Amino acid sequence: MKTFMFTWYKNEKYGNPIERHNLIQVTAGPDIGTSAKRATDVFCKNFGNLKHNTIVSIQEMADGKPVGEPIVPQEDTSIIPTKK
Secondary structure (H helix, E strand, O other): OEEEEEEEEEOOOOOOOOOEEEEEEEOOOOOHHHHHHHHHHHHHHHHOOOOOEEEEEEEEEEOOEEEEEEEOOOOOOOOOOOOO
16 A cells, blocks of 8 residues: 655635645555556545646655655646647
8 A cells, every 4th residue: 555645725716725635545556656646536536626626746655754755746738749
C-alpha cells in the first residue's frame, strides 16, 4: 500500500478557498506515476472532478513522513505544434 497526501481546495466563485489535506491509500503500482494516478482517480471519485477542485500538490508518505519531492500539477500542459 502507498499513501499520498493531497493538498487541495474547492473552486469557489466568492471568498477565499480553504486549503484541505487528505490522505489516500492505494495498492502499489509498478512505479510512482501509476500509484499517483490511481490515488488521483480515488480522489476524484470521493471529492468530485478537477473542474470543481484544484490540487495544489500530491506528496507520497511513508510512516507519516514525506518521501521525495511533492508532485505539483502544471498550469499549461497543452502542446501546440508549430509549422515550419
